[in-house]
Amino acid sequence: MNREMERILPQVQKPARYVGGEYRQIVKNKNEVDVRVAFCFPDTYEIGMSNIGMRILYGVMNNMDGVWCERAFAPWGDMEEQMRSHNIPLWALESQDPVKDFDMIAFSVGYEMSYTNILNMLNLSGIPLHASEREGLHNIVFAGGTCMYNPEPLAPFLDFCSLGEGEDLTIEIVELYRRAKLEQWDKPRFLREVAKLPGVYVPSLYEHRYAEDGTLSEIVPLDGAPKTVTKRIVQNLDAAYYPTKAIVPSTEIVHDRINLELFRGCIRGCRFCQAGYCYRPVRAKTPETLIRQAKELVEDSGMTEITLSSLSTSDYKRLPELADGLLDYCMPRNINLSLPSLRADNFSDELMQKVQKVRKSGLTFAPEAGTQRLRDAINKNVTEEEVLRSCATAFAGGWSSVKLYFMLGLPTETDEDVLAIADLVEKVWLCWRENTTNRARGVRIHVSTAFFVPKPFTPFQWEAQLPPEEYQRRVQMLRDAFRRNRSVDYDYHAPDLSRLEAVLARGDRRIAPVLERAVELGVKLDGWDEYFDYKKWLQAFADCGVDLDFYATRERPCEEVLPWDSISVGVRKEYLASERKQAYASRITPDCRTKCTGCGANLLYTEGNCDD
Amino acid sequence: MTRFLFCKEGTAVWISHLDLQRMFQRAFNRAKIQIAVTNGFNPHAYVAMALPLSVGMESQCEILDCRLADESISPEEAAERLNRAGFPEGITILKGYSSDRKLREIGSLCARLMMEYDNGVPEGAEERIRELFLREEITASKHSKKKGQIEINIRPMILDVQVAQKNTCQIEMTATVQAGEPSLNPELLVQAVTRYLPEDRPDAVKIRRLEVFDQEGNAFR
Numbered sequence A: 001m002n003r004e005m006e007r008i009l010p011q012v013q014k015p016a017r018y019v020g021g022e023y024r025q026i027v028k029n030k031n032e033v034d035v036r037v038a039f040c041f042p043d044t045y046e047i048g049m050s051n052i053g054m055r056i057l058y059g060v061m062n063n064m065d066g067v068w069c070e071r072a073f074a075p076w077g078d079m080e081e082q083m084r085s086h087n088i089p090l091w092a093l094e095s096q097d098p099v100k101d102f103d104m105i106a107f108s109v110g111y112e113m114s115y116t117n118i119l120n121m122l123n124l125s126g127i128p129l130h131a132s133e134r135e136g137l138h139n140i141v142f143a144g145g146t147c148m149y150n151p152e153p154l155a156p157f158l159d160f161c162s163l164g165e166g167e168d169l170t171i172e173i174v175e176l177y178r179r180a181k182l183e184q185w186d187k188p189r190f191l192r193e194v195a196k197l198p199g200v201y202v203p204s205l206y207e208h209r210y211a212e213d214g215t216l217s218e219i220v221p222l223d224g225a226p227k228t229v230t231k232r233i234v235q236n237l238d239a240a241y242y243p244t245k246a247i248v249p250s251t252e253i254v255h256d257r258i259n260l261e262l263f264r265g266c267i268r269g270c271r272f273c274q275a276g277y278c279y280r281p282v283r284a285k286t287p288e289t290l291i292r293q294a295k296e297l298v299e300d301s302g303m304t305e306i307t308l309s310s311l312s313t314s315d316y317k318r319l320p321e322l323a324d325g326l327l328d329y330c331m332p333r334n335i336n337l338s339l340p341s342l343r344a345d346n347f348s349d350e351l352m353q354k355v356q357k358v359r360k361s362g363l364t365f366a367p368e369a370g371t372q373r374l375r376d377a378i379n380k381n382v383t384e385e386e387v388l389r390s391c392a393t394a395f396a397g398g399w400s401s402v403k404l405y406f407m408l409g410l411p412t413e414t415d416e417d418v419l420a421i422a423d424l425v426e427k428v429w430l431c432w433r434e435n436t437t438n439r440a441r442g443v444r445i446h447v448s449t450a451f452f453v454p455k456p457f458t459p460f461q462w463e464a465q466l467p468p469e470e471y472q473r474r475v476q477m478l479r480d481a482f483r484r485n486r487s488v489d490y491d492y493h494a495p496d497l498s499r500l501e502a503v504l505a506r507g508d509r510r511i512a513p514v515l516e517r518a519v520e521l522g523v524k525l526d527g528w529d530e531y532f533d534y535k536k537w538l539q540a541f542a543d544c545g546v547d548l549d550f551y552a553t554r555e556r557p558c559e560e561v562l563p564w565d566s567i568s569v570g571v572r573k574e575y576l577a578s579e580r581k582q583a584y585a586s587r588i589t590p591d592c593r594t595k596c597t598g599c600g601a602n603l604l605y606t607e608g609n610c611d612d
Numbered sequence B: 001m002t003r004f005l006f007c008k009e010g011t012a013v014w015i016s017h018l019d020l021q022r023m024f025q026r027a028f029n030r031a032k033i034q035i036a037v038t039n040g041f042n043p044h045a046y047v048a049m050a051l052p053l054s055v056g057m058e059s060q061c062e063i064l065d066c067r068l069a070d071e072s073i074s075p076e077e078a079a080e081r082l083n084r085a086g087f088p089e090g091i092t093i094l095k096g097y098s099s100d101r102k103l104r105e106i107g108s109l110c111a112r113l114m115m116e117y118d119n120g121v122p123e124g125a126e127e128r129i130r131e132l133f134l135r136e137e138i139t140a141s142k143h144s145k146k147k148g149q150i151e152i153n154i155r156p157m158i159l160d161v162q163v164a165q166k167n168t169c170q171i172e173m174t175a176t177v178q179a180g181e182p183s184l185n186p187e188l189l190v191q192a193v194t195r196y197l198p199e200d201r202p203d204a205v206k207i208r209r210l211e212v213f214d215q216e217g218n219a220f221r
Helices: A003-011 A052-062 A077-085 A112-125 A166-182 A187-194 A274-278 A287-301 A319-333 A349-358 A372-377 A384-396 A415-435 A468-482 A496-505 A509-520 A534-544 A548-552 A573-584 B010-014 B017-030 B075-085 B125-132 B187-196
Strands: A035-041 A067-073 A104-108 A140-144 A160-162 A206-210 A216-221 A258-261 A305-309 A336-338 A364-368 A401-408 A444-451 A488-492 B002-008 B047-049 B058-066 B091-098 B106-116 B139-144 B148-153 B158-167 B170-178 B204-214
Touching (some): A052 A104, A112 A496, A287 A319, A287 B017, A305 A319, A319 A336, A415 A444, A444 A496, A468 A488, A496 A534, B125 B158, B125 B187, B170 B187, B187 B204
Parallel strands (some): A035 A104, A104 A140, B058 B204
Antiparallel strands (some): B139 B148, B158 B170
16 A cells, blocks of 8 residues: 555544455456456445446456456545545555546446536546547456446446446457557457447447437447447356455445345336346256255355345245245254345235244335325335235234335326325325334334436336426425324425436437536535535536536427447337326226236346246 | 454545444455344344544554354354455454453554655654654543533543654654543544644654453553
8 A cells, every 4th residue: 555545534424435355355466457346336435336337347357367356435624625635546445546536437437416426437547538538458448237228328428338237348458458459450440349239338429419409319339339239148157257346344334134036027017117027038047056046145245134125025936945044054053034125015924924034124015105006106006905904914923113215306296196105105104103013112114205317218208297396395295294193294395306316217319418517516425415406417517508407397299219239138129118107097006916917127138028 | 252353445445434333344244153132122233443543544453353153163263264254344353262351451552644745744743743742631522412622631541642753745643642541543643633734744644453452451361
């Protein structure tokens, strides 16, 4: 560690997150590797180290001979200040070499509000922000993650994007880079070649043209780039690499436990959910694989808590078998097993008792909407009866606190729908009174409402977001309705962050200057309340002459060219449009397990059948 | 009681005391060594660490005591297994052994403070610092949990200080200070230099704990 770094570390909070050295970090001899990759996560260490995608790809790249992948994270504000005042560029944890010394700089982007961190990290590294200002093969900047299904707001800054699951594609990319470096290709040649890899999108090879009304009129592929780039998927998850000998952080992180990924994709098709469409098709690991991976993880890490994580964990087909196998292993060893994201409709008594055997964790339901009509419209196929039945079981089983998640501002929502949230919560409360074993203890009902953000690749991708004033009126209405019941804690958010999310999620290339300006104004770490500064954002939009409403509250006509039209996640656009019609008719679409409704994602899965 | 002597250096110096405890729990799990737990209503593990080390300080004499659930595992074997199972960079068990001596028998510790001067050691600094610690009273400010920032006389808690200029840019202080109830953080010696001899204030200091002693001044094991 250099002397300057050593001197600033005592001045900052939680210095352990800046120095690496954790158990199972990977160190190679930098003189013996051909390609060095700085894997940058555009948020703090605590968030980034909790991300499974990053852990998988860190392992994938380091399993390659001659390739050394290291980690870098966004520094907290106090550290950034120290770095800037001492002229210390951003470094990678393993070697502590500056990020600007690396061949490739990879970002994992899962949240729109981390875009400014990407720019800030490049800036802190002393790397030119614009791809066009970076000549040659040194410092190739690329990105993957869910946000890259519409990377346009970042287009000028990225050399290319890796779409979909990276287990295979990342290897192909790094191999191609290795060859390019060896054969001394120039950058345009490398970009042309990398664009030929299925799943790679090179923004500079697409020209975006606009009509007079400001809408996108045409996307023109250049230099032989494909008209559409389709995301990649892993065909066989049982055979795919999963990090079972992984870094154990020396300091506490957000998800400080073992993460076991059961399956990818989701059978449900909730119409607001981007992950639900983008991660299709549904592919599961077998219980045998999962139990083996769990054992390896426990033994190698020494951690004592396992989370089963997937989009809708209780939809795992062989859950009883898996739960039994895991509990047999976990119980005698005092290892906690937790099952997040359970759905109210299949949260069984039996399953709950199994979970409870090890540890009583929180009870959370996400009905998302108050009326059955609106739940049908968003295809959240949960009935009031199911929610109440699950709650009754839980309350009778001794639970005395429950969390209920809803969204406000969903398409077709009326005041009646909003007030129905309060009615449903009231019924949950009555259900507690009838079923609790201990009335004296009381109950806490935590209700949380989020502000709906329309996302690309969902049936609601054409929808307008509510104007913030209207959203606030609905929040107020709900607050008033909750005043009567003292057992309810109502948690709601200001619309600012969600409004920006709506702009960035469906933004085009004209948002890029706004991001750049925002970072100049000091915007960073937007996901953190301590730093989120809406005023600075508004100033950045004003300075660039960009209107938020054009992106947030404007409904797109069906025929409008969308910025993400050159990208495919496998689900056909016509399917999304038909789902939108279904929503307007409040008609549900059966889940993938009940009936295939032909979304198109199955065509990506050439070596298997969805949800088998 | 099984006692481990371990070092904490390199990047591990930035691991806080609390994180270090958790790190050890995981290391024991990895080595498949179970710690005995108390029988009370809220069982907790029989494990204790002597004299928490400040973040940023190195040490070659940290002590961790525990009671192993399986008494057939010898302390030597446990130490070997822990090292083999792996630690973060900079943590190594130096020795595992049995001991019945209580941690409260620790009376003092010796630390090396390397004071760095980027523009060279000021003329006569070595002598001035040496004289500073001969004073009858040296006050330093310290954070107290109950009273906030307080002024204390640290002189009675300093048992010995050796001052030596190592080269044109470094002065090395080797200090033996009181440890246990109450302890003197060696950092306060640097604070004293800064306060009484502002012109001899170092640009940076590296502190390494070298040894812990019992009340009689013998190395504590």
